[in-house]
Amino acid sequence: MKILVTGGTGYIGSHVAVELINQGHTIEIVDNLSNSQIEVLDKIEQITSTRPVFHEVDLLDQLALDHIFDNTSFDLVIHFAGLKAVAESIEQPLRYYDNNVTSTINLLESMQSHSVKNIIFSSSATVYGDQGVDQCVETMPTGIKLTNPYGKTKYMIEEILKDLAISNPEFSIISLRYFNPIGNHTSGLLGENPNGIPNNLMPYIMKVATGELPELNIFGNDYDTEDGTCLRDYIHVVDLAKGHLAAIDGLKPGFTAYNLGTGRPTSVLEMVHAFEKVSGKPLPHKFAPRRPGDLPKLYANPKKAEQELKWHANLTIEDAIKDTLTFISNK
Numbered sequence: 001m002k003i004l005v006t007g008g009t010g011y012i013g014s015h016v017a018v019e020l021i022n023q024g025h026t027i028e029i030v031d032n033l034s035n036s037q038i039e040v041l042d043k044i045e046q047i048t049s050t051r052p053v054f055h056e057v058d059l060l061d062q063l064a065l066d067h068i069f070d071n072t073s074f075d076l077v078i079h080f081a082g083l084k085a086v087a088e089s090i091e092q093p094l095r096y097y098d099n100n101v102t103s104t105i106n107l108l109e110s111m112q113s114h115s116v117k118n119i120i121f122s123s124s125a126t127v128y129g130d131q132g133v134d135q136c137v138e139t140m141p142t143g144i145k146l147t148n149p150y151g152k153t154k155y156m157i158e159e160i161l162k163d164l165a166i167s168n169p170e171f172s173i174i175s176l177r178y179f180n181p182i183g184n185h186t187s188g189l190l191g192e193n194p195n196g197i198p199n200n201l202m203p204y205i206m207k208v209a210t211g212e213l214p215e216l217n218i219f220g221n222d223y224d225t226e227d228g229t230c231l232r233d234y235i236h237v238v239d240l241a242k243g244h245l246a247a248i249d250g251l252k253p254g255f256t257a258y259n260l261g262t263g264r265p266t267s268v269l270e271m272v273h274a275f276e277k278v279s280g281k282p283l284p285h286k287f288a289p290r291r292p293g294d295l296p297k298l299y300a301n302p303k304k305a306e307q308e309l310k311w312h313a314n315l316t317i318e319d320a321i322k323d324t325l326t327f328i329s330n331k
């Protein structure tokens with residue numbers, strides 16, 4: 001297939017790009033490099049011996065986007081591009097709504113006017129919001145008590161995609177609701193490397209492991225869980241990437257959502273201990289107050305993807321930690 005990958009130089013997009021090329025697909029990447037580096041293309045080439053065509057374009061630029069579609073006839077778009085920092089989205093809501101929602105509408109306009117009718121969208125477990133349930137299943141309603149603009153953009157985009165599928169039955173749309181992606185390609189060439197102080201757990205742990213930050217703050221140890229720290233569903237990004245290949249085979253008319261998670265909850269303390277075990281070194285950490293907005297427990301029911309897409313996560317958090325250590329040692 002000829003596939004346009006938006007946000008393809010980013011953390012998840014670059015891993016999916018590798019899997020797509022390895023499966024024989026021809027891809028082009030569009031990214032404005034607002035949160036990724038051009039050197040990622042070299043790494044993709046190193047791993048796959050193929051350099052994807054790259055367009056440095058902002059999806060907010062409809063004319064430039066149309067130009068990409070004028071020149072190539074794509075079978076499918078996989079849409080990763082977007083801003084994703086929860087705290088930043090609370091400070092800059094308009095930027096998030098514009099960058100995530102407006103740019104998706106632009107993309108869909110370009111697709112529609114060029115008769116491209118297949119799209120896989122990077123959604124998030126965050127669309128479930130706070131329903132007082134630990135394990136999320138696709139039959140649950142979405143958009144319940146969402147606490148930040150980032151999460152709301154994912155919910156709004158899903159609603160737009162549902163309406164588009166109703167208006168035009170030729171559209172085949174899959175929304176993949178990711179849980180907590182961690183790890184990187186086993187080569188250690190690709191990975192997540194945020195500037196400044198990271199918000200997410202694994203990037204923070206990485207900076208403590210390299211000595212860039214002194215210790216990990218564990219946000220809350222008085223939750224109603226076995227060790228008092230929050231439970232999440234950490235999925236290896238390579239498993240997540242393979243979920244996209246399965247989704248390509250599962251495309252069908254209409255809008256369909258799938259959870260991509262392992263179904264296995266891990267606590268923050270378990271993650272810290274696993275990191276210490278795999279690295280063979282202590283990871284300095286201390287308990288800190290709860291982080292506002294955190295849910296105590298959130299993990300996937302991944303059965304729908306298992307049954308309909310014949311996909312399940314194979315890799316463990318230990319695999320992810322091992323690959324993370326390789327990535328750190330390559331930096």
Ligand code: NAD
Nearest residue numbers: 007010011012031032033034035036058059081082122124
């Ligand atoms: P990332 O920031 O590494 O990648 C996103 C890419 O999109 C970046 O390369 C960025 O430069 C690009 N981009 C952003 N806005 C753009 C625009 N207007 N035009 C063109 N390019 C633009 O993030 P990621 O972790 O790879 O996430 C990919 C997608 O998955 C995002 O949509 C994110 O919301 C979603 N997601 C991520 C997670 C996670 O924990 N990483 C979880 C759930 C969902």
Ligand code: WQD
Nearest residue numbers: 086124126199200201202204217218219230232268291294
């Ligand atoms: C995981 C756990 C923290 C940092 C977010 C988004 C979600 C999705 C994934 C994009 C929590 C704890 C963290 C730290 C800690 N992103 N923690 N110390 O909050 O589950 O999900 O990223 O779509 O939408 O909300 O992920 O990695 O931030 O936190 O103790 O320094 O680690 O409290 O329990 P989260 P996270």
